Amino acid sequence: MALATPIIACAYGEIALKGRNRKVFLRKLINNMQVALKGEPVASIKHVESRLLVHLADPDRAAGVTLKLRDVFGLQWISPVAVVPRAEVDPELREDQESGREPRLARICAAAAVLAAENRTGAASFKVETRRSDRAFGLNSPEISRLVGAAVFQAIGLPGKMSQPDLTVNVLVLKDNVLVFTDKEPAWGGLPFGSSGRTMVLLSGGIDSPVAAWLMMRRGSRPDFVHFYSGRNIQEADVDKIKELVRILARYSAVPLRLFLVPVVPYEMRSIGVIPDRYDMVMFRRFMVKTASRLARRNSCLGLVTGDSLGQVASQTLHNLGAISSDVELPILRPLIGMDKMEITAWSKKIGAFTTSIQPYRDCCSIRSPKPELTDRARDLLLFSSKMELDEAVREAADAAEKVEIVLD
Ligand code: ATP
Ligand code: MG
Numbered sequence: 001m002a003l004a005t006p007i008i009a010c011a012y013g014e015i016a017l018k019g020r021n022r023k024v025f026l027r028k029l030i031n032n033m034q035v036a037l038k039g040e041p042v043a044s045i046k047h048v049e050s051r052l053l054v055h056l057a058d059p060d061r062a063a064g065v066t067l068k069l070r071d072v073f074g075l076q077w078i079s080p081v082a083v084v085p086r087a088e089v090d091p092e093l094r095e096d097q098e099s100g101r102e103p104r105l106a107r108i109c110a111a112a113a114v115l116a117a118e119n120r121t122g123a124a125s126f127k128v129e130t131r132r133s134d135r136a137f138g139l140n141s142p143e144i145s146r147l148v149g150a151a152v153f154q155a156i157g158l159p160g161k162m163s164q165p166d167l168t169v170n171v172l173v174l175k176d177n178v179l180v181f182t183d184k185e186p187a188w189g190g191l192p193f194g195s196s197g198r199t200m201v202l203l204s205g206g207i208d209s210p211v212a213a214w215l216m217m218r219r220g221s222r223p224d225f226v227h228f229y230s231g232r233n234i235q236e237a238d239v240d241k242i243k244e245l246v247r248i249l250a251r252y253s254a255v256p257l258r259l260f261l262v263p264v265v266p267y268e269m270r271s272i273g274v275i276p277d278r279y280d281m282v283m284f285r286r287f288m289v290k291t292a293s294r295l296a297r298r299n300s301c302l303g304l305v306t307g308d309s310l311g312q313v314a315s316q317t318l319h320n321l322g323a324i325s326s327d328v329e330l331p332i333l334r335p336l337i338g339m340d341k342m343e344i345t346a347w348s349k350k351i352g353a354f355t356t357s358i359q360p361y362r363d364c365c366s367i368r369s370p371k372p373e374l375t376d377r378a379r380d381l382l383l384f385s386s387k388m389e390l391d392e393a394v395r396e397a398a399d400a401a402e403k404v405e406i407v408l409d
Contacts, residue, residue, distance in 0.1 A: 006056040007083050009179055013076035013189040015144040016050060024310040029074040034252040035074050040065050040137060044378035049133070049174040053083065064206055066185050071252050073218050074186040074195075079170075079201045082111035084178040089337055093138045102147075103139060104310075109151030112169050112178040116152045125161035126152060132173040191220030193254045198222045199333065201305040202288060203259070205361035208307030208336055210245050210353040211344050216305050217252055223257040224299050225290045226401070230362070234261055234388040234402060241361045247354050256407040260295055266396040270388045281315050283384055285324045287393060292396040293328050305329045309344065310337050321379050 001270050010033070015025045030052065041057035042065075053071070056062060062080045069078045084107045096103045116126065128149040130141040139147075149160055152169055172179040181268050201213040201226045225246055229237035239261060250257045267287040275283050292304050308316045315324070325332050338343055348354040385391070 006052040007081050008062060008078060010052040010069060010078050012040060012074055012078045014191060015074055018055050022149060025192055025195055028195045028328050030190050035254045036068050041375055061206040070185060070187050073188055073190040075193040075326055076189050079184045080183040081179045081181040082115060084111055086176050089178055089343050097138060107224060108147055108171060110206040111145060112148045113151050113155035113179060115182050116156050116169050120167060123158060123166035125165045126158050126167040127160055127162055127165040128152060128169045128171060131170040134173050134175045137173045137293060150301050156403040188218055190218035194222045196220030198301040199303045199305045200292050201225045202362050203227050203290050205241050207348045207357045208344055209307055210249060211347045212305050212307040212335050212359060213249055214351045216333060224301055226262055226295055227259060228262050228264050228288055230264050238381040241356060241359050243406060244356050245353060248356060250406050250408045256405050260401040260402045262291060262397050262401045266393040270393045271287060274388045279384055282320050282323055285315055287390060289324060289328050291393045291397045292395055293330050296330055303333050305333045307336055308334045309339055348364060
């Protein structure tokens with residue numbers, strides 16, 4: 001699709017609600033856009049009246065650039081646009097209104113007609129939708145839509161349709177410019193990557209934890225990942241799938257991501273014969289969160305992230321969640337806690353992780369005792385913790401962690 005214009009407009013969502021620190025978020029967002037567009041012919045990215053305008057040196061890259069910007073958190077929607085300066089609109093409008101003529105809006109109508117003609121493929125109806133963020137403009141939104149609609153009709157000959165048209169031509173009247181565009185590509189919203197501090201994500205090979213990581217990344221956090229593997233060494237554990245999941249998440253990241261691979265052997269050696277089967281699941285999880293917490297501190301992470309969903313499995317009852325986190329000081333963020341499996345699966349598909357998540361993998365949790373206690377008491381757990389020297393196991397495991405850096409190819 002050849003576009004009439006090498007400018008792409010991006011709207012940001014929640015950042016607009018920020019007060020005095022909006023500038024900081026915007027700077028981060030623009031930086032992340034630059035990172036995402038590395039290698040693309042970007043001439044400049046300018047902040048113009050609550051939109052970010054990406055000027056391209058090569059209009060043929062507009063579609064590819066739009067696609068890349070979709071995954072930059074903080075953006076609400078993206079669209080190639082025609083930018084018409086108000087200086088080329090207002091004098092003509094004043095002249096028309098003073099002489100009692102029907103306003104022409106020649107530049108806006110021309111841009112709309114070209115864009116509509118370029119994007120009409122397959123459409124049987126259209127409408128023009130106008131928004132004025134500058135109320136001082138000489139015409140109101142319905143008037144503008146009517147005039148531009150007439151021009152579009154002349155250009156493409158399709159009937160207008162107010163509800164669910166196939167093609168929408170948008171006109172956005174700003175203070176200094178008028179933006180004209182057709183399809184808005186929805187983006188993910190959220191906050192710019194890296195604007196909310198660092199987290200340590202407990203990543204298993206399943207469906208849930210990659211979604212949890214993604215949701216926290218969308219809130220602006222920068223994740224490190226920790227995965228616990230069973231077996232004597234990483235080769236035996238065959239962690240390619242885990243690396244692949246991190247690689248998928250790296251698409252949404254502005255920096256290379258780090259994965260810590262941690263053996264569970266230090267736990268197993270101390271727990272065998274000491275921890276009764278029914279306590280093993282919760283004790284093992286205490287081992288995981290405590291080790292993750294230790295690695296988090298070493299790497300300046302201020303919180304842990306897990307894929308727990310309330311009541312999904314025995315380890316995720318409110319009782320056990322409490323028992324598992326009882327002596328972890330860092331906040332444990334559980335973004336999936338109120339979601340059901342259908343919703344989580346839908347997210348997994350949307351973010352591109354699902355097909356990898358369902359590949360077979362022998363997670364160390366799946367080989368634990370199948371009949372865990374549902375109401376473990378924190379006091380019992382502390383007793384068992386000291387009996388098996390859990391802190392020793394945690395220290396040993398954290399020291400044995402191997403760091404892998406995952407760069408997007
Ligand atoms: P997932 O789909 O993320 O595997 P799950 O419900 O299948 O979730 P559970 O075994 O219930 O996994 O574990 C709950 C959470 O504990 C996971 O979402 C993850 O955050 C963490 N976790 C489980 N196993 C591991 C592991 N081997 N390494 C790191 N974190 C883990
Ligand atoms: Mg789960």
